[in-house]
Amino acid sequence: MSIYAHLIHSCTILRETITGEDKLGNADTSESTAATGVACRLVEKSKRIWSDEKQESMVLTVYKLLVGPGTNLQARDVISNVVLEDGTTVSGRFEVVSLLARRGRSLKHNSADLERVS
Secondary structure: OOHHHOOOEEEEEEEEEEEEEOOOOOEEEEEEEEEEEEEEEEEEEEEEEEEOOOOEEEEEEEEEEEEOOOOOOOOOOEEEEEEOOOOOEEOOOEEEEEEEEEEOOOEEEEEEEEEEOO
């Protein structure tokens, strides 16, 4: 079975681009669309961790994104407009925290750890 049979969601990838410099010489950036309608799979998992500070267990939600091997995905990209298989759109945006290339004899798919930003 191909990896593309598992990529049942679609999303938009936004990337920060440098547009110039401000008055202080710092980079002036804007967000632009890098790709639209990308086949992907958003996986949401929750796990319990123990908090020594609060002396109780807390539920932590972890997000992963799976994309095909040809997708140009970089750290700090923003993922938005995630459309699930039933047509509903996930509210909020996610930032790519880290990228993990899954390899066998060749690159099978890319996996990214996400963090919800809004």
